[in-house]
Amino acid sequence: MTILNLYLRVLRKLGSESKLAALLVVANLALAIAQFAEPILFGRIIDLLTQAQTTSSGVNWDKLITLIGAWVGFGLFTILAAVLVALHADRLSHRRRLVVMAEYFEHVLHLPIGFHSAVHSGRLLKTMLDGSWGMAGLWLNFFRENCASFVALFVLLPMTLFLNWRLGGLLIVLVFLFGFLTVYVLRKTEGLQGSVERYNTDLAERASDALGNVPVIQSFTRIESEATAMRQISATLLMAQMPVLSWWALAAVATRASATLTLTSIFILGTWLHLRDLATIGEIVTFMSFATMLIGRLEQAVGFANWMLMLVPKLKEFFEVTDTTPTVFDKPDAVDPGRLTGEVSFDHVTFSYDNRRNAVSDVSFTVHAGETVALVGATGSGKSTTLGLLHRVFDPNEGRVVIDGVDIRDMTLSALRRNIGVVFQEPMLFARSIEENLRVGKADATQEEIETAIERAQAKDFIARQPDGLATIVGERGRSLSGGERQRVSIARALLKNPPIMIFDEATSALDATTERQLQKALEAATQGRTTFVIAHRLATIRNASRILVFDQGSIVETGTFEELVALDGKFAALARAQFMADSRPEQPKVFTDDPSG
Ligand SMILES: Nc1ncnc2c1ncn2[C@@H]1O[C@H](COP(=O)(O)OP(=O)(O)OP(=O)(O)O)[C@@H](O)[C@H]1O
Ligand SMILES: [Mg+2]
Structure with missing residues (x-):
């Protein structure tokens, strides 16, 4: 996917709010045009005043007032359009960011277990946050800058040729050179930044993997080595990042230099033309303003290109995930x-x-x-x-x-x-209350149904011993419960679902002999009238x-x-x-x- 394709794809993600987006684009175009009109009006006013001085025929008040009036009018209009953009571009971006994130999240939940065994959850989380923030940033940039810059560079800049083709021509050549330089740096650094991003993701994955296994790290005294590994990845990342930064520093210096170069060139050429009666003072002033404005736009564009380059790998990862299709899905006629x-x-x-x-x-x-x-x-x-x-x-x-x-x-x-009710081999629980974990089985279960389920799963006693009973929060993956307690919550959760088919995968492996026997009886009762599959290593x-x-x-x-x-x-x-x-x-x-x- 090229950068441009990626950019357009992110814009298409504005989808359902395309009307508001279109309105913002129009406001932006108007802003760009107004911004361009101001230097022209200013130049005209100066010409009017200098003419009055040289010809001693007095100021043409009618003309002056019309010009000033138009200037004020454009100024007011600019403020209005700017308010519209400022107010709605941010809101739109944030709204869409949350939508895109929610879609990603739902999509990932649908992806097959095979996908999840291969891709670390830390990576998925990072991709979700980076990708959605990146898109929000891109939309904001689009509405606040890109759109107007695009019009300024590709529509209004060529039009300066009609004002004064010599000055206009110089401006175009300088802008072209500058754009060429940017594209060159972009090309140079694109691949480099891709590897930086891979290290970034490795870092996130490594960190979340370690954080998920703190007990192992502590008991095997691996703190130092885990920290060292982390520092090593950071060092590699920094090494990869350095050349990219150097290239961009070069681009930034070149930008400054070409700004000065452009302004001086316009001024020198302008003066030279003026002495030969080929340009008015007003035109010189107008073109100096154009040059300043265009340089500003170009600087923004370079900054944006730089930022976009960092973003590309993140967006690519985001879309790779959303483009993964679930292998298990509903047939249309299911x-x-x-x-x-x-x-x-x-x-x-x-x-x-x-x-x-x-x-x-x-x-x-x-x-x-x-x-x-x-x-x-x-x-x-x-x-x-x-x-x-x-x-x-x-x-x-x-x-x-x-x-x-x-x-x-x-x-x-x-x-x-x-x-089908499943008691998994690993009793995976949510870091929520016991009751919420049970209600995963049946969201609208009555208190009585919950009581029956925990009684059958032999979980009543230990839940009663918990400080907050059913409201006790069980920690990440249920870590604050013992293995046997987790298993019984997981059994109760499946029983609550009351399905005609039950699967117990090693459901009783973590229980002591007495509890296991009690549970065995309870399960036999609970499995009456259901098709039941039991996986057990203990053959008894x-x-x-x-x-x-x-x-x-x-x-x-x-x-x-x-x-x-x-x-x-x-x-x-x-x-x-x-x-x-x-x-x-x-x-x-x-x-x-x-x-x-x-
Ligand atoms: N997500 C996975 N990706 C790739 N291979 C897998 C995956 N899960 C299981 N396997 C492989 O498939 C084979 C069967 O695994 P399975 O989990 O069905 O065994 P099991 O009989 O349940 O074993 P256990 O009694 O240890 O739970 C194993 O060789 C295992 O390595
Ligand atoms: Mg198994």
């Missing part, structure tokens, strides 16, 4: 099936995160409504991924997932996800599952009840044996007696 009964089928489903290695390959199974199915297998064997495919965190590369006879890609995403927790799917490297290798699988003496039996030998809880070795039920 339907809302209402509340599902929960009959789930995987039909030869294959999925790969990276298109090289399959995380899930050719998985097929059917679960009847109300059944409880457990997924077990070594870590990394594809259990979470399989269930992710069920609530469309991603779509299968091959095969299909069907609920109640409908391919889930034919349902609206919101309908599908309303029907899934004894009552109506079926167990054993995963190995992305495929289902065994299926059956707990007892059937033990009798089969395959992968599952080996897993169970290894676990129970390592585990000394007395009730568990019973599994290996001849009568598995007792």
Whole structure:
């Protein structure tokens, strides 16, 4: 994307307020023209006065008063237009900045988990803030300066040729030289500034990554090394920034020099022409004013180019994110099936995160409504991924997932996800109150429903012990709660949703044996009448599952009840044996007696 394209794209983002924007542009044009008219009127008045002096015929009062009147008129008009621009350009920019930011935010929330695993949240946040502030700045610049500068340089400047073509010609040549210099510096520094911006983003990412892992940094005594790494990135950034700054310093010096050069040249040429009767004193004065004004405009333009150059990488990053399309989206004819009964089928489903290695390959199974199915297998064997495919965190590369006879890609995403409650492997909580975290499950839940959910999730006691009860703020990602407490809030949140299909991904892994057993009972009650998927490493927790799917490297290798699988003496039996030998809880070795039920 070239700078110009980027610039135009940002202007197009004014979209819904294009009428006001157009009005501001018109006001700007008027301002530019008025600004140009003033030196001309001034020059005319001076000529009138000098003529009166030289010809001794007295001042032509009618003409003088008309000219002064016009001057005052233009002056008043300029003030009015300037007020309009000053008042509305800022408001418009700030309004649109917030809109653009909100759109970005919503868009990012829609992007697939795959995108979020690859892009750091610190980077996304920085891109959002930098990009939206950058756009606001660009709009302001456009309304306050760019627009008028554009008219002054490309419309009014050529028109000076009609006033006095010799002086006009000189002015045009000087402006052209100056513009050429700016473009040259711009070209030189564009690539350099791109790398500066990459270091800036690295810095933000590194900082937010470190801030998100303070406990690790402190306990592994990594403070010094993290700080050093940060200083190193800063040093590299500074090194990359220096040449850009040198180029711009050069441009700034050149600007000053050419300002002096232009004014002196106009004055010298003007005097020379005047002595030969080819220019009046009024014209010299007019052109001196033009030159001052145009230099001012050019300085602004250079400043803007400089600033824009810094902004380009930020805008590019912003648009890269907003141009990323979600891979999972509603088909145009997607339907809302209402509340599902929960009959789930995987039909030869294959999925790969990276298109090289399959995380899930050719998985097929059917679960009847109300059944409880457990997924077990070594870590990394594809259990979470399989269930992710069920609530469309991603779509299968091959095969299909069907609920109640409908391919889930034919349902609206919101309908599908309303029907599925998920207790994630990592109980991600918001840095809000416990109650707000629960209400994520059901925004309009009654107090009674909340009570029931926390009771079922065995969370009542610990919530009661919190200083502010349900109103306790749980810290970033729920850090002020223990792992087990977080899990129970996350379970209560899913229960509150009361969906026909439930997914528990390692929901009880962080609980002590007693709480786990209590919760197990509660969950069994809560899962009555729902299709339930349970992923558990502790096999004791899934004894009552109506079926167990054993995963190995992305495929289902065994299926059956707990007892059937033990009798089969395959992968599952080996897993169970290894676990129970390592585990000394007395009730568990019973599994290996001849009568598995007792
Ligand atoms: N976001 C991701 N991007 C790329 N690869 C991933 C991603 N998530 C998981 N994988 C890979 O896919 C495979 C299956 O992962 P999955 O999370 O489904 O395993 P799992 O059976 O749930 O393991 P665990 O019991 O440890 O939770 C693993 O090899 C893992 O490295
Ligand atoms: Mg997992």
